[in-house]
Structures are given as C-alpha cells and as structure tokens.
Amino acid sequence: MSIKQELLQVCLNHVNKRIYNYNQEIDTIKESIESNDKSSNEEDDSGHGKLLNDLEKNMVHLADANKMLDMLNLINPKLKNDKAILGSLVSTPRASFFLSVSVGKIELEHGSYFAISLQSPIGALLKNKEVGEHINFNGTNYTITTII
Numbered sequence: 001m002s003i004k005q006e007l008l009q010v011c012l013n014h015v016n017k018r019i020y021n022y023n024q025e026i027d028t029i030k031e032s033i034e035s036n037d038k039s040s041n042e043e044d045d046s047g048h049g050k051l052l053n054d055l056e057k058n059m060v061h062l063a064d065a066n067k068m069l070d071m072l073n074l075i076n077p078k079l080k081n082d083k084a085i086l087g088s089l090v091s092t093p094r095a096s097f098f099l100s101v102s103v104g105k106i107e108l109e110h111g112s113y114f115a116i117s118l119q120s121p122i123g124a125l126l127k128n129k130e131v132g133e134h135i136n137f138n139g140t141n142y143t144i145t146t147i148i
Contacts, residue, residue, distance in 0.1 A: 003110055004077035004089050007098040011115050014103050015068045022062040029055045068101040084126045084147055086118060092142040099123060
C-alpha cells in the first residue's frame with residue numbers, strides 16, 4: 001500500500017467514525033425526545049428545547065462529516081499530478097501535507113503527515129503550487145520538494 005493510500009485510509013476511518021458517532025448521538029437524542037414527549041409536562045419545556053438544539057447541532061456536524069466523506073471519495077491515491085491538488089502529498093523540508101480533509105497530524109511508520117483541506121489557510125497557499133515553489137505560512141517558509 002502506498003503512503004497516499006495509507007493516508008487516505010486513515011482519513012476515511014476518521015470520517016466514518018465521526019459519521020457513526022453522530023448517528024449514534026442523533027438516535028439517542030431522538031429516543032430522549034420521544035420519551036420526553038410521552039411523559040412531558042407542558043410547563044417543563046426547557047429539557048425538550050435543549051434536546052432539539054442538540055439534535056440540530058449533531059445534524060449539522062453529521063452533514064459536515066458526510067461532505068468530508070464525499071471529498072475523500074473524490075481522491076484517487078494512484079493519481080500523480082505536477083501541481084498540488086486534492087489528493088496530493090506535498091513534501092517540504094519542514095513538513096508533509098496530504099491535501100484531503102482536515103484531520104490533523106497522522107503518524108505512519110514512514111513519518112508524520114498533516115491531512116489538511118484545500119480550504120484551510122495553509123491548504124489554500126499550497127493549492128496549485130509546483131515543486132520548487134515557496135509559501136510563507138505564519139512566518140515560516142516552506143519550499144515544495146516533492147508532490148506525489
């Protein structure tokens with residue numbers, strides 16, 4: 001398995017776990033709302049409102065996680081490009097970045113990588129760059145040495 005395939009798999013596992021957890025939480029909240037409706041007192045609606053608010057927040061998080069999954073499904077880890085695009089592994093002497101979704105630092109036996117989205121501040125700077133080009137992020141200079 002290539003490094004890009006390993007990174008993609010870690011990202012997929014991370015996002016699928018988030019989706020599973022949000023679905024579990026949503027199911028739990030729905031059960032609480034149903035049981036709250038059955039034994040509800042019209043004067044005590046504060047608990048019901050909080051549950052509905054929690055449900056809405058989790059639905060938004062679930063939608064975001066599903067968008068991340070859709071983005072990951074667009075990546076072909078076998079594709080190589082000369083420019084930094086979605087699915088690229090961009091290496092610099094300071095760090096290596098997997099342009100995918102924002103997962104953060106990933107430790108593999110080959111080294112450390114940062115899974116970042118193209119919409120993140122550093123992802124936006126790296127987007128469409130080529131080997132030999134430079135970016136400056138938070139006062140640190142990065143020179144692109146390889147793109148896979």
